[in-house]
Amino acid sequence: MIRGNGAVIDGGEPYDDYREIANRLAAVQEANGRFPGIYYLADNAGLVLRNCQWVVIEDLTFEGCWPTAIYLDNCQHITLRRLHIRGSTIAIGAAGPYTRHLLIEECDWIQDLRSHGEADLAAIRKIGAVDAGLDPGDCGLWREISWDQVHGNIEDTESRVDVETDERGFDGDFFRAWTIAGYVVLRNNVILDAFNGIHFFNDASDSTVEDFCRNIVIENNWFVRIRDNAIEAEDYAWNWTVRGNRFVDCYMPFFAGDAPIRLFLHLRQSRLESASTWPRWRRPQFRPAFQVSQTARSRRPALCLQQFMDAERADQQAQPYPPVPPSKQRDRLLRRSGPVDAEGFCTFWCELAERPEAGPGRKFTRRQIFHQALARTRHTLRW
Structure with missing residues (x-):
């Protein structure tokens, strides 16, 4: 166990000093035909754990650790608790195909220190709400910095890195994982004034892609003023539970990338909020709460499974889609039915959501929903 009890790991570099360095490094990546980011430097961290197991780290403060505060490489059974990270x-960051069983809880991260994140953090921890009386005008990531300055590139925005004006040092996340095994729990964390929140990548080969980014739980976290995506899954993810989170003034609470994704979610009791102090004409323009890119939607419309997987009886009254069976009945039917085609189920569920009646004067029963979806089986769905 590593317990800081107020100890500070100081990177010794404020963002203003690191900004131009990050921009120059991103420009080099762009000149070499790569995406203009500094992600390849993620292992340049204030604290690195490599090939470690059964380690608990708690009550540490990280300040000015650019680009990364903590980096995990091929680690198992790691607990990060009550860490306070400023900047970075x-x-x-987590990498390595054998990285799994991570618990990250009660941590807080403020990336852009020029805003009033500290006051909001204190209010969240004390009363469970942001301070609506604070002026939103000092939120630099929303007010002074454009999205292109942080994440723009030639392909998407037709813009190149500007070493003098860009802000590439903010192009990061609270938790970023590169093709890890999974089994990660992130709970009771507070993320404020940042570009991204939780971000998983899965670059494994087609034959092994299902072995990574599996079994993720994201619950009871706060995402406040996230400039891009609060939660993002890239390429392929499996069996995620996202519940009890609060999103305050976030551009996109959840986003799934362009590649085919099998993403199965429990989306329960999460709240989308906006601070009351944002005047309507100054309020950030938010995208839809949950979105799959058009490419991913045409290949595998997996997000519709959120309504099916969220099968707890207490939540059924709030569901906009037709009622689904309780979990015991669902599991019993699935055991009887054998392989399930996720794509067929999603397609059917989309159609059912738009046309809930099976005929004049009656609706689909729960059993009919199952049997119609199961009739489209072509692939094996693992539970």
Whole structure:
């Protein structure tokens, strides 16, 4: 166990000093035909754990650790608790195909220190709400910095890195994972004034892609003023539970990338909020709460499974889609039915959501929903 009890790991570099360095490094990547980011430097961290097991780290403060505060490489059974991270492109990075069983809880991260994140953090921890009386005008990531300055590139925005004006040092996440095994729990964390929140990549080959980014739980976290995506899954993810989170003034609470994704979610009791002090004409323009890119939607419309997987009886009254069976009945039917085609189920569920009646004067029963979806089986769905 590593317990800080107020100890500070100081990177010794404020963001103003690191900004131009990050921009120059991103420009080099762009000149070499790569995406203009500094992600490849993620292992340049204030604290690195490599090939470690059964380690608990708690009550540490990280300040000015650019680009990364904590980096985990091929680690198992790691607990990060009550860590306070200020600055950093990436607060916590995880890599390695054998990285699994991570618990990250009660941590807080403020990336852009020029806003009033500290006051909001204190209010969240004390009364469970942001301070609506604070002026939103000092939120630099929203007010002074454009999205292109942080994440723009030639392909998407037709813009090149500007070493003098860009802000590439903010192009990071609270938790970023590169093709890890999974089994990660992130709970009771507070993320404020940052570009991204939780971000998983899965670059494994087609034959092994299902072995990574599996079994993720994201619950009871606060995402406040996230400039891009609060939660993002890239390429392929499996069996995620996202519940009890609060999103305050976030551009995109959840986003799934362009590649085919099998993403199965429990989306329960999460709240989308906006601070009351944002005047309507100055309020950030938010995208839809949950979105799959058009490419991913045409290949595998997996997000619709959120309504099916969220099968707890207490939540059924709030569901906009037709009622689904309780979990015991669902599991019993699935055991009887054998392989399930996720794509067929999603397609059917989309159609059912738009046309809930099976015929004049009656609706689909729960059993009919199952049997119609199961009739489209072509692939094996693992539970």
